[in-house]
Amino acid sequence: MGQVFQNRSFLAEKDFTRAELEYLIDFSAHLKDLKKRGILHRYLEGKNIALLFEKTSTRTRAAFTVAAVDLGAHPEYLGANDIQLGKKESTEDTAKVLGRMFDGIEFRGFSQEMVEELAEYSGVPVWNGLTDAWHPTQMLADYLTVKENFGRLEGINLVYCGDGRNNVANSLLVTGAILGVNVRIFSPKELFPAQEVVELAEAFAKESGADILISDQAAEVIPGADVLYTDVWVSMGEEDKFKERVALLKPYQVNQDLVDLAGKEELIFLHCLPAFHDTNTVYGKDVAEKFGVEEMEVTDEVFRGPHARHFDQAENRMHTIKAVMAATLGNLFIPKV
Incomplete structure (x- = not known):
């Protein structure tokens, strides 16, 4: 399954099958376990990641930054006032430039069209850190938290x-x-x-x-x-x-x-x-x-x-974002046979 994610972008949940989303959730749980046990998992050694933020952020920015560093990559934050995205330079042109310098791009902003354009023209995996339409990285964290509490997702x-x-x-x-x-x-x-x-x-x-x-x-x-x-x-x-x-x-x-x-008592x-x-x-x-x-x-x-589990959920943003980056961009140590 790991191979099907290589070089793909993560723009909206609807682009992924049930099996693929379940894989990412379970892979997140695995990476969380590795981190808790202090086992290195540097799937992105030597990679450079651009973090584009039109909208401010606490959890998404912190999660992408820590996840990238844990994976061995270097994250570079580019805020609304740091680059010309869509203002003095088109999204297409920006994407082409960033794709030549960075190995992966995160985007958090208003327009779903913009994140899709970045993916179309950059030539590298692009990850949606939130747009006005969708919030896919949040979903992996949410449903991982549900699975941690109930042991399953189906029928919840x-x-x-x-x-x-x-x-x-x-x-x-x-x-x-x-x-x-x-x-x-x-x-x-x-x-x-x-x-x-x-x-x-x-x-x-x-x-x-x-x-x-x-x-x-x-x-x-x-x-x-539940x-x-x-x-x-x-x-x-x-x-x-x-x-x-x-x-x-x-x-x-x-x-x-x-x-x-x-x-429900266990709600x-x-x-x-x-x-x-x-x-x-x-x-x-x-x-x-x-x-x-x-x-x-x-x-x-x-x-x-x-009943509150929102701080577990917030922590899980980091583990799930790490899984997405590792699966789409990482060398998952799959042996050549």
């Missing part, structure tokens, strides 16, 4: 609560459908996922046997949940929408009542972070002052409670 009930049409919701729905996970989106009708995303997920679900459900009724989607997952109510670039989102999404907050409604809570669970951020203070809301998409009680 995952409910995403909140803004149902953002990149994380899109990705959870489609990736879950590919992997045989029952994904339910619990969101207001105004924020249901786009129809084409739902249709894509339903097509994959037919193959895997997954059950897809989108509803604004808690009683329809929460009971029996995983409750949420994300910020306002995505990057939408900061002017705080007032309407707070009003719209308050009923979709993950709180103890929702956990109780799920009715886990996931969040791709950052989370607004208190007022210890500039954003949090601002929203509390303006709208009187001290906790947004998740309450502090649940965030710090016994």
Whole structure:
């Protein structure tokens, strides 16, 4: 299986088969085990990796940097103000230049078209660290965390609560459908996922046997949940929408009542972070002052409670990103016979 990834880009989950995604998740678990045991795994010795960030980042940037170094590669960070991507130089021209200097490129930004163009013209593997459409590296971390807790993915009930049409919701729905996970989106009708995303997920679900459900009724989607997952109510670039989102999404907050409604002792809570669970951020203070809301998409009680696995999930960003880079670019020590 390792050979099928060589020189491929990782742009969206829908481009990969169930077996391929399962391989990457299991390979991530293997690399995590090697790191915990202090065993070197320098599959990218001597490689150079370009990290392009149009959007700011904590976990994605840290994960790519540490993963690259662990693999023996040198990561070079190029932020929004460091290069001319799309401004004074076309994406095509930038891709051709970077592809001649670097062995692999990570891109985190707004446009899915841009990451696809980078892959088309650079001639090296390109990895999507988040666009407005998809967040594929996040998915590997999420589903690795689910597998670590339940020992399986097939038949697990995952409910995403909140803004149902953002990149994380899109990705959870489609990736879950590919992997045989029952994904339910619990969101207001105004924020249901786009129809084409739902249709894509339903097509994959037919193959895997997954059950897809989108509803604004808690009683329809929460009971029996194994995983409750949420994300910020306002995505990057939408900061002017705080007032309407707070009003719209308050009923979709993950709180103890929702956990109780799920009715499962072994339930886990996931969040791709950052989370607004208190007022210890500039954003949090601002929203509390303006709208009187001290906790947004998740309450502090649940965030710090016994079901929370989001810091395992955050760590898993690094192990899964490492697996993607190693599989697509690395010498996987496959013996020649």
